[in-house]
Amino acid sequence: MIFGLSFLFIIFEWYDKSVVALAGALLMIFFGVLTPEEAYFAVEYETILLLMAMMLLVNISSQSGIFNWLSTKIAAITKGNPLKIFILFSLTTAVLSAFLDNVTTVILIIPITIQLVKGMGKDPKPIVFAEIIFSNIGGALTLIGDPPNIIIGGATGFSFLDFILNLWIPILMSTIFAMIVFCITYWKKIKPITNDLVKLQIANILIKKIQYSFIKKTMHIDFIIKSIAILLLTVICFFMQEQIGLPTYLIAFGSTILLAILTSNRIEIHKSFEAVEWTTLFFFAGLFIMVAGIEKTGILEQVSHFIANSTSNIFYLSLLILWISGFVSMILDNIPFVTIMIPVILGIQTQFAIDTSILWWSLSLGACLGGNATLVGASANLVSVDIAKKNGVKITFLEYMKFSFPLTIGVLILCSGYLFFVT
Amino acid sequence: MKSKINLVSQLAREIEADIGTRDMNKLFLESFLKSIKSFQYQNIKDLDTQYKQLVHVMSNTKPKFGILISCFRDLYKDYTKSTLHDQELITLTINKIQELLEDIDNQKNLIIKHSEKIDVKNKNILIHDHSHSVHDVLINFKKIGQKFNVIVAEQESEKTHANIEILHEANISFQVVPAYMLSHICDNIDIAFFGALTLKNTLDFVMDPGTHGVISELHLANIPIYNFINTRKFSLWESSKKEHGVFIHKHTRQHSSKPIEYDRIKYSHDRVNAKLFHRVVTNEGIFNIKKLKENFQEKYKKSN
Incomplete structure (x- = not known):
């Protein structure tokens, strides 16, 4: 009852979702569903600390101007060619999203792309759509790329490398598929302009304007080098997590602290702490407690039994999880859904004697990629619409969905094919 | 097109x-x-x-x-x-x-070379726009060891900040005064430097917005006003007085605290007649208005 009501409040955004989650968690304790100790231990602190550390790391390194520098360099490489703008910015979004969080990625990329494409007199909407979609596709690749993966990683103990090894094929297939569909759908808007001298001139002027507008006047080379070195070190440590023997949150925290110390003369650390999305972290904490409450009632165990008894075929089971999580993520926030699915899948696993890790990858693919179908499917989508609006581009729910829904169905079909082969 | x-x-x-x-x-x-x-x-x-x-x-x-x-x-x-x-x-x-x-x-x-002929020793120089020519000239004065002080007449914050950054970087002493308060310090201003976008055949300079008011005030106070312009910037075509060379941006704006919406007009530039300037410094030399007119007309004839 408490969870159901909280869920409704979260869906319809009647109050801030962090407040709703925390209120739900408190009610779970007041009504005796959980003891305060149980609530305390229900919180996956490793997940929250990993998120916090990554938010800090990205904030500090972005103060060096490195990400804007990277985006403007890419803009220069495109030479104003719309096809190149689409391909390079989409791929950059996907790669950055895999290692930064999706919201940060779209905040960094979308304003530059809009200024570039809009300034050329072209409609920036298709490119913004592409960046939303590729941020979610790229984010699905790694443990730190998207909150559902962080939650799955926290619950299962899968390493950074496990995520990449198990997800790179469906993510690569989805990327190629989305690229092809995009090119076919929007060819008229992205075809090359190298045979039009005035358009070329406008594009080149814009690139130069973007370079001086977005690159900080004084970029400190030491700050940039330190940021790149620490970011690379973090990624290498994530890859070698098993050999190092440290949990991901400690690696992320270590890197963050190291970067903060090395760049203390260039940053104001209290501002970086202010930039942490505390509402998201508290939302996670409240959600973990609420799900523990539901788990205690035994409902989730029954759901696990029901699903596990409905079929003994792992492929069908993984398909079921992929498509259910895909469709749910299209309309609901995928974070509470994945949080609630954790005990369900853990329950299902106890019913099988064979390796059922594919169920986790199905959940990850469904939750991360399903969010692409609608504007409310993922937080990066909503943030992108806000940024676009601030830059004079209004994107409606339906115009986005006209393109994204069929594309998402296609991507989920591709993932289904992948699941068929691996099971 | x-x-x-x-x-x-x-x-x-x-x-x-x-x-x-x-x-x-x-x-x-x-x-x-x-x-x-x-x-x-x-x-x-x-x-x-x-x-x-x-x-x-x-x-x-x-x-x-x-x-x-x-x-x-x-x-x-x-x-x-x-x-x-x-x-x-x-x-x-x-x-x-x-x-x-x-x-x-x-x-x-x-x-820069021609501007070295201007006497700025121990003078208070007023600047207003963020002309790069004026910046270059001031930096050069500093480099060659001239002693002077700059008064920045405040305008749009970004442009004023750009002026402040340049002066600070070049270690030139300066004070900032809102442009609408100049009347209080007119006595302290010895000379004023401006830059222009273009000079039209009507002998009007197209300049930063707000410049006309500042220059008029300085002109009334008999302060020598110098304008710096590259002769390549001259508009060598016919234009009427009515044709401002100025872009007009009409828009509506919301009152910051009350539910009032009002029409607002912004102009991209000001038009200032050459007769308000003491001298015009160009890449071809320092001109008085008569010489400027001759130079312009010669170029105009060649071009048309």
């Missing part, structure tokens, strides 16, 4: 406001260098047509920028005069663009 002119106009206005006319011209030429290098034309006729279109677009921005018109028309003149063909024509244009780019620095240095 109209939409392309509008796009370039908007870009030119924004870039000029951000980095000044000289750097805008440099940016446009560098962009053209890249564009011509990657341009894939079908045949020589296609190249001719599109080159002509580009020059037309660059010559018809709103407002028109004399320096852009001058450079792009020069490029096109060389192109049409040439007997070369195909790729050689592209190479010719590339070489000419590079020449023009070098010329920008040469002309800047000439303005």
Whole structure:
């Protein structure tokens, strides 16, 4: 009852979702569903600390101007060619999203792309759509790329490398598929302009304007080098997590602290702490407690039994999880859904004697990629619409969905094919 | 074509406001260098047509920028005069663009050199716009050991900040005063420096918004006012008094605390008559108004 009501409040955004989650968690304790100790231990602190550390790391390194520098360099490489703008910015979004969080990625990329494409007199909407979609596709690749993966990683103990090894094929297939569909759908808007001298001139002027507008006047080379070195070190440590023997949150925290110390003369650390999305972290904490409450009632165990008894075929089971999580993520926030699915899948696993890790990858693919179908499917989508609006581009729910829904169905079909082969 | 002119106009206005006319011209030429290098034309006729279109677009921005018109028309003149063909024509244009780019620095240095004749010793110099020519001249004065102080008349915060950054970096002593409070310190101002976008055939300079008021006030107080302009910026075409060379932006705005919406008009530039200036410093020398007029008319005749 408490969870159901909280869920409704979260869906319809009647109050801030962090407040709703925390209120739900408190009610779970007041009504005796959980003891305060149980609530305390229900919180996956490793997940929250990993998120916090990554938010800090990205904030500090972005103060060096490195990400804007990277985006403007890419803009220069495109030479104003719309096809190149689409391909390079989409791929950059996907790669950055895999290692930064999706919201940060779209905040960094979308304003530059809009200024570039809009300034050329072209409609920036298709490119913004592409960046939303590729941020979610790229984010699905790694443990730190998207909150559902962080939650799955926290619950299962899968390493950074496990995520990449198990997800790179469906993510690569989805990327190629989305690229092809995009090119076919929007060819008229992205075809090359190298045979039009005035358009070329406008594009080149814009690139130069973007370079001086977005690159900080004084970029400190030491700050940039330190940021790149620490970011690379973090990624290498994530890859070698098993050999190092440290949990991901400690690696992320270590890197963050190291970067903060090395760049203390260039940053104001209290501002970086202010930039942490505390509402998201508290939302996670409240959600973990609420799900523990539901788990205690035994409902989730029954759901696990029901699903596990409905079929003994792992492929069908993984398909079921992929498509259910895909469709749910299209309309609901995928974070509470994945949080609630954790005990369900853990329950299902106890019913099988064979390796059922594919169920986790199905959940990850469904939750991360399903969010692409609608504007409310993922937080990066909503943030992108806000940024676009601030830059004079209004994107409606339906115009986005006209393109994204069929594309998402296609991507989920591709993932289904992948699941068929691996099971 | 109209939409392309509008796009370039908007870009030119924004870039000029951000980095000044000289750097805008440099940016446009560098962009053209890249564009011509990657341009894939079908045949020589296609190249001719599109080159002509580009020059037309660059010559018809709103407002028109004399320096852009001058450079792009020069490029096109060389192109049409040439007997070369195909790729050689592209190479010719590339070489000419590079020449023009070098010329920008040469002309800047000439303005600086001529300005050294101005006596600024122990004087309070007022600046208002964020003219790069004025910045260069002040930095040079500092370099050659002149002792002076700068008073910055405050205008749009970004432009004022740009002035402050430049003066701070060059270690030039300065104070900032809101432009609408100048009457209180007129007695302390010895000389004033301004920069201009262009000079029209009506002998009106097109300058930063707000300049007209400041210059009028200084003129009334008999303070010597110097204007710095590259002669390439001259608008060598006929324009009426009515034709401002100024872009008008009409829009509505919301009151910050009350539910009141009102119409607001903004102008991209001011128009200031040459007679309000004591001297005009150019790359060709320091002119009084009579000499400026003669120089302009000579160029005008040649161009038309």
